[in-house]
Amino acid sequence: MKGQKVRVRTTVNGQPAEFLCEPRQSLLECLREILGLTGAKEGCNDGNCGACAVILDKRLVNSCLVLGVEAEGREITTIEGLAQGSQLHPIQRAFLEQGAVQCGFCTPGLILATKALLDRLPDPSELEIRRWLANHLCRCTGYDKVVRAVRQAAAELAEVKA
Amino acid sequence: MSQRLYTVIGTRPVRHDGADKVTGRAQFGADIRLPGMLYGHVLRSPHPHARIRRIDVAKAEAFPGVLAVVTAADLPEGPDRLLELVEGTLPLSYVRANVLARDKVLYKGHAVAAVAAVSPHVAEEAAALIEVDYEPLPAVLDVLEAMREDAPLLHPDLRMREFGEPTGKPSNVADHFRHLLGDPEQGFREAELIIEREFRTVMVHQGYLEPQNATALWNQDGRVYVWTSTQGAFSAREAIAWVLELPVSRLCVAPMEVGGAFGGKIRIYLEPVAALLSKKAGRPVKIVMPRRDVFEATGPTPGTCIRVRLGTRRDGRITAAQVWMAYETGAFPSGQCGFGALCILAPYDIPNVLIDGYDVVVNKPSTAPYRAPGATQAAFAAESVVDELAERLGMDPIEFRLMNAAREGTRRADGLKYPRIGCVEVLEAMRNHPHYRAALEGPHRGRGVAMGYWFNIGWYSSCTISVNPDGTVNLVEGSVDLSGTRTSIAMQAAEALGLRADQVHPRVADTDSIGPTAVTGGSRTTFATGWAAWEAAQDVIRQMKERAALLWEIGPDQVEFEGGVFRSGERSMRFEELAARLEETGGPVVGRGTVNPSSAGGSFAGAIADVEVDPETGKVNLLRFTSVQDAGTAIHPGAVEGQMQGGSAQGIGWALNEEYHLSPEGTMLNSSLLDYREPTALDLPPLETVIVETPEPDHPFGVRGVGEANIVPPPAAIANAIYRAIGVRLRRLPMKPSAVMEALWSKER
Numbered sequence: 001m002k003g004q005k006v007r008v009r010t011t012v013n014g015q016p017a018e019f020l021c022e023p024r025q026s027l028l029e030c031l032r033e034i035l036g037l038t039g040a041k042e043g044c045n046d047g048n049c050g051a052c053a054v055i056l057d058k059r060l061v062n063s064c065l066v067l068g069v070e071a072e073g074r075e076i077t078t079i080e081g082l083a084q085g086s087q088l089h090p091i092q093r094a095f096l097e098q099g100a101v102q103c104g105f106c107t108p109g110l111i112l113a114t115k116a117l118l119d120r121l122p123d124p125s126e127l128e129i130r131r132w133l134a135n136h137l138c139r140c141t142g143y144d145k146v147v148r149a150v151r152q153a154a155a156e157l158a159e160v161k162a
Numbered sequence: 163m164s165q166r167l168y169t170v171i172g173t174r175p176v177r178h179d180g181a182d183k184v185t186g187r188a189q190f191g192a193d194i195r196l197p198g199m200l201y202g203h204v205l206r207s208p209h210p211h212a213r214i215r216r217i218d219v220a221k222a223e224a225f226p227g228v229l230a231v232v233t234a235a236d237l238p239e240g241p242d243r244l245l246e247l248v249e250g251t252l253p254l255s256y257v258r259a260n261v262l263a264r265d266k267v268l269y270k271g272h273a274v275a276a277v278a279a280v281s282p283h284v285a286e287e288a289a290a291l292i293e294v295d296y297e298p299l300p301a302v303l304d305v306l307e308a309m310r311e312d313a314p315l316l317h318p319d320l321r322m323r324e325f326g327e328p329t330g331k332p333s334n335v336a337d338h339f340r341h342l343l344g345d346p347e348q349g350f351r352e353a354e355l356i357i358e359r360e361f362r363t364v365m366v367h368q369g370y371l372e373p374q375n376a377t378a379l380w381n382q383d384g385r386v387y388v389w390t391s392t393q394g395a396f397s398a399r400e401a402i403a404w405v406l407e408l409p410v411s412r413l414c415v416a417p418m419e420v421g422g423a424f425g426g427k428i429r430i431y432l433e434p435v436a437a438l439l440s441k442k443a444g445r446p447v448k449i450v451m452p453r454r455d456v457f458e459a460t461g462p463t464p465g466t467c468i469r470v471r472l473g474t475r476r477d478g479r480i481t482a483a484q485v486w487m488a489y490e491t492g493a494f495p496s497g498q499c500g501f502g503a504l505c506i507l508a509p510y511d512i513p514n515v516l517i518d519g520y521d522v523v524v525n526k527p528s529t530a531p532y533r534a535p536g537a538t539q540a541a542f543a544a545e546s547v548v549d550e551l552a553e554r555l556g557m558d559p560i561e562f563r564l565m566n567a568a569r570e571g572t573r574r575a576d577g578l579k580y581p582r583i584g585c586v587e588v589l590e591a592m593r594n595h596p597h598y599r600a601a602l603e604g605p606h607r608g609r610g611v612a613m614g615y616w617f618n619i620g621w622y623s624s625c626t627i628s629v630n631p632d633g634t635v636n637l638v639e640g641s642v643d644l645s646g647t648r649t650s651i652a653m654q655a656a657e658a659l660g661l662r663a664d665q666v667h668p669r670v671a672d673t674d675s676i677g678p679t680a681v682t683g684g685s686r687t688t689f690a691t692g693w694a695a696w697e698a699a700q701d702v703i704r705q706m707k708e709r710a711a712l713l714w715e716i717g718p719d720q721v722e723f724e725g726g727v728f729r730s731g732e733r734s735m736r737f738e739e740l741a742a743r744l745e746e747t748g749g750p751v752v753g754r755g756t757v758n759p760s761s762a763g764g765s766f767a768g769a770i771a772d773v774e775v776d777p778e779t780g781k782v783n784l785l786r787f788t789s790v791q792d793a794g795t796a797i798h799p800g801a802v803e804g805q806m807q808g809g810s811a812q813g814i815g816w817a818l819n820e821e822y823h824l825s826p827e828g829t830m831l832n833s834s835l836l837d838y839r840e841p842t843a844l845d846l847p848p849l850e851t852v853i854v855e856t857p858e859p860d861h862p863f864g865v866r867g868v869g870e871a872n873i874v875p876p877p878a879a880i881a882n883a884i885y886r887a888i889g890v891r892l893r894r895l896p897m898k899p900s901a902v903m904e905a906l907w908s909k910e911r
Contacts, residue, residue: 039186
């Protein structure tokens with residue numbers, strides 16, 4: 001029913017988060033407008049640019065294609081939850097050191113996509129990286145430095161584990 | 163290579179806004195949230211051309227949750243004036259008519275009315291209740307059709323200008339201009355080989371990921387605050403003020419982080435609408451464009467018809483050129499054909515040239531600059547013919563270009579005599595690159611090259627530098643940072659002051675807080691605002707010398723400054739030591755720099771492309787791509803490479819898949835990012851780069867802008883590569899699989 005709000009209980013970036021939303025509101029809109037987490041961006045609102053990507057129960061999703069009410073009882077990681085205290089996550093650092101950020105609008109989605117990729121495939125080939133990132137549009141970089149950043153992050157994360 | 167040795171320039175520090183950009187903290191336009199903020203939605207025309215008979219907003223106004231509705235009736239009227247924006251000058255009446263249509267809609271997606279409500283959903287629902295009575299008119303969608311004498315006219319009041327003079331003739335041709343150099347007829351008589359070809363390109367979009375947005379607060383004291391993703395806070399301030407008939411000082415424009423622009427965020431769209439809604443509602447209003455509106459209602463870049471005729475002697479010397487170029491500028495004149503004309507033969511020294519250009523209005527969105535506006539279409543045409551000439555003469559395409567290359571002193575058809583330029587240097591770097599020498603074997607594979615040019619502009623910029631007691635400085639600038647110019651400007655200040663890049667804290671300010679600064683566009687920012695930062699640094703050094711002189715009880719002219727150290731004879735003090743003693747020597751030191759340079763050298767770029775064509779599907783796979791560009795001096799080489807790679811990727815998308823698919827009625831059929839199909843990571847190979855450095859003579863550090871020329875060569879380079887792969891020359895963009903298949907079939911016939 002339009003206008004009638006639903007209570008949603010979730011975990012966002014490791015902390016319990018509870019909010020009221022209309023059933024028609026996307027998870028992206030709930031994150032941005034209700035929870036104030038504006039790191040996820042709206043580029044198209046129809047699942048074609050990847051700028052709104054978040055990790056929902058260990059799966060990378062376009063949050064514009066998920067309803068806020070579907071987040072009930074689930075765990076969400078957004079770009080705001082990646083850094084550890086005052087330390088950037090190695091993926092964030094790699095994006096900066098490789099110059100993989102230009103305007104920065106697609107960057108939160110690309111960084112979370114990289115995390116989701118490396119969580120399941122710690123040592124991806126260039127083709128695997130490009131195939132995975134093909135769900136994310138970046139108009140500034142031509143992807144060259146982005147791919148390099150993913151490789152640097154993969155190497156550094158492997159070192160940490162070893 | 164640059165002669166001077168630099169400490170900071172030429173290094174690759176992490177950008178100053180880096181942490182904000184990778185943590186989601188950077189505030190883009192749509193991220194702003196003000197107390198009591200409302201959400202706007204714009205109602206747009208379903209027709210490409212129609213008269214508006216009546217608009218009834220009563221139902222929308224009565225809808226629960228709606229606080230304001232506006233139409234063109236809420237816009238003030240005033241005398242017409244010319245609004246000078248970088249990369250285009252526009253009459254105010256057209257800017258205003260594009261913001262909200264008054265009597266006529268001129269393209270599908272033209273804004274007609276807007277609603278402000280408590281949520282974006284309520285605003286959208288209410289906008290759907292606005293009743294607009296349209297009288298559809300015949301639409302004209304193609305540049306050649308629009309030029310016909312019997313074509314429907316978009317603007318009954320538009321009179322063609324010809325050769326700089328008004329003609330009084332009603333027409334869709336806004337402007338016909340001509341450049342004449344030497345004696346083209348004689349030049350063609352001297353030619354032993356003449357080739358003439360016609361090329362067509364269609365509209366493409368800048369394709370930035372962040373949709374246009376604007377948030378406005380019409381305060382109860384009469385001041386208007388606007389937060390927007392714009393390339394120029396000051397140009398936006400002027401345009402908004404003019405549209406609203408307000409003094410510029412009544413407005414404060416705060417530039418937000420910009421999620422890609424490429425020329426498409428110079429014009430204003432939503433800002434005056436949000437301001438009018440805020441005035442009516444008494445609360446701040448935010449409007450964010452849906453993606454479809456971005457395609458349908460913001461500026462794409464023109465489709466074109468270009469005919470190029472070139473004549474050479476058998477020894478390879480080009481003797482004459484003739485160009486006929488018509489650009490569809492969309493619903494309002496844009497002048498982009500004029501930019502294309504400056505660039506189309508720019509890499510060559512041709513003694514006899516005739517260029518005729520036509521700026522033509524059609525019932526499509528009003529075009530806006532797109533990275534080297536007008537030049538990419540022009541180079542696709544000219545560089546394809548140059549390639550064909552080289553082939554027919556049996557010459558290497560780079561050697562042929564080198565033989566005819568423009569140099570210092572070469573006169574361009576528009577009359578400009580080149581100062582020091584890097585055209586030859588770029589061509590030589592291409593010829594010497596391992597890519598050009600590498601073997602390319604296998605069926606349906608080919609290599610192509612092309613050159614491109616963008617003239618770059620100077621224009622005005624302001625900077626201030628305040629010295630902190632800990633020896634660092636704060637730099638405030640008026641240039642919106644699209645891709646890392648905070649850092650390339652801060653690095654120039656750091657170099658001048660003998661500091662590290664991270665000891666300069668740059669901040670982009672709103673229009674209340676810094677002097678006027680022209681838009682970030684025309685590849686001007688690192689060039690002109692970097693120069694302003696250098697000037698501000700000189701002002702700081704001058705004042706600091708006075709302080710050192712005071713402490714040492716000598717005259718200021720006895721103090722020298724080099725490498726961050728003030729000296730006089732045996733005495734010396736590091737910058738930070740003196741910075742700690744400002745309070746005792748007279749108080750704060752604030753330096754200021756303002757510049758207004760012209761820039762005539764411009765930047766040349768070249769591309770080498772290897773392709774493989776699939777003869778079964780017509781798909782063109784890019785195997786290898788190298789971009790070469792003259793940066794003058796590369797302040798931050800990583801950022802320069804990023805510009806080259808980004809421009810190349812856009813040029814590749816333009817070459818192979820991007821286009822506005824229009825229905826016969828004028829509706830865009832692919833107005834989503836799925837169907838518009840920008841290149842993805844899977845579509846592109848690694849993008850190799852070569853930075854050439856031929857310093858711009860006037861600039862303190864020799865900087866040339868690098869933002870634009872890189873997009874220019876790819877379509878022609880890829881077309882030339884496809885020819886070598888399959889023996890067919892494609893003369894239409896995009897060179898999509900169906901076009902390649904048709905070309906292959908026509909070759910078989």
